Amino acid sequence: MTSAAIRVVICDDDxxxxxxxxxxxxxxxxxxxxxxxxxxxxxxxxxxxxxxxVLLSDxxxxxxxxxxxxxxxxxxxxxxxxxxxxxxxxxxxxxxLQAGAAGxxxxxxxxxxxxxxxxxxxxxxAVVSEAPFRSLFPQVPDGVRPDLTAEERRTLNLLCRGxxxxxxxxxxxxxxxxxxxxxxxxxxxxxxxxxxxTVLEAQRLGLDDMSPE
Numbered sequence: 571m572t573s574a575a576i577r578v579v580i581c582d583d584d585x586x587x588x589x590x591x592x593x594x595x596x597x598x599x600x601x602x603x604x605x606x607x608x609x610x611x612x613x614x615x616x617x618x619x620x621x622x623x624v625l626l627s628d629x630x631x632x633x634x635x636x637x638x639x640x641x642x643x644x645x646x647x648x649x650x651x652x653x654x655x656x657x658x659x660x661x662x663x664x665x666x667l668q669a670g671a672a673g674x675x676x677x678x679x680x681x682x683x684x685x686x687x688x689x690x691x692x693x694x695x696a697v698v699s700e701a702p703f704r705s706l707f708p709q710v711p712d713g714v715r716p717d718l719t720a721e722e723r724r725t726l727n728l729l730c731r732g733x734x735x736x737x738x739x740x741x742x743x744x745x746x747x748x749x750x751x752x753x754x755x756x757x758x759x760x761x762x763x764x765x766x767x768t769v770l771e772a773q774r775l776g777l778d779d780m781s782p783e
Contacts, residue, residue, distance in 0.1 A: 575602040576692045579620065581613035581639070582606075582628040582655070586773045587677070591626065591655075594681040597732045601688060610634035614642060617650050623692050629656040629674070637669045644670025651691040655684075673697030680765050715775050716759035725752040726772045729765065 578595055580603060582588045588606045595601050604622050607613040611634055617625055625643065629636035640652040654674035672691035675684060675698075687697045718726070721742070728738045739749035753768075760775075762768040 573600070575600050576624060576688060577602050577604050577620070577622040578624045578626055578688060579604050579613055579616050579622040579650075580606040580626050581608075581610055581631070581636070583608050583631045584628070586770055587628065590769050590773070591684070593732045594684060595626075595688065598685040598688075601685065610636065610639040614639055617643060617648065618646075621648075622650055624688050625650050625652045626688065627652060627654055629654050637671070640671040641669040651694075653687055653691045653697065677770075678763055715777065718756060718759060718777070719752075721752045722756040722759070723777065725749065726756050726768070726777050729753065730769050730772055 578601060580588055580591050580595070582591065585608070588608070592603045592606050596603050604620050605616050607616060610627065610631055613625060613627060614634075616622070625639070627636040627639055636652075636654045636656075640654060643650055643652050651672040652670060654671045655677055656674060657677045672695070673687065675687050679687070690697045724742060725738055728741055733741065735749050735753065736746055738753070739746045742749060744752075757763070757768050760768060760771045762771050
């Protein structure tokens with residue numbers, strides 16, 4: 571008998587982040603994204619209506635913040651676990667957990683670490699990201715596309731479709747080490763430090779659907 575999927579509601583005011591988070595979680599075995607929302611008010615309505623297992627919410631949003639949303643869920647004594655995600659490294663861990671959140675992770679974490687965090691809070695564990703956060707896009711100015719090789723562009727395209735390194739290697743008919751080398755080189759040129767931030771930057775620069783020249 572298989573266990574029921576972990577049901578997740580996503581809340582982030584960045585449309586690219588919403589789409590990317592939903593893609594990664596929907597590709598993870600045993601996790602199902604119930605709905606995605608651009609603001610905490612509509613996300614909390616979904617929490618009341620659908621009773622998801624986990625609310626994955628950005629912290630810094632207009633109107634109602636992720637911390638305020640976590641506090642509201644706790645005050646209502648709802649069973650939904652709140653996992654906060656942020657692009658800021660100076661957030662107080664104590665403030666997040668005192669608000670009732672089960673934990674928080676940085677947007678620089680890997681997709682695998684994000685999935686693990688969702689599963690952990692669902693099991694009742696507290697999760698706090700340990701990865702140091704630099705900047706999601708520290709090197710590439712707005713509108714400037716880095717000089718990528720055809721292989722690097724193809725690798726980014728496949729990464730944005732949610733493929734793992736092994737799947738990228740299989741699709742490109744190259745070894746796993748070669749696929750990793752292409753990805754590492756592309757990330758260096760983009761100035762990113764994780765798969766999630768790489769996807770967001772590739773989408774921001776319009777590199778996610780570019781065909782190799």
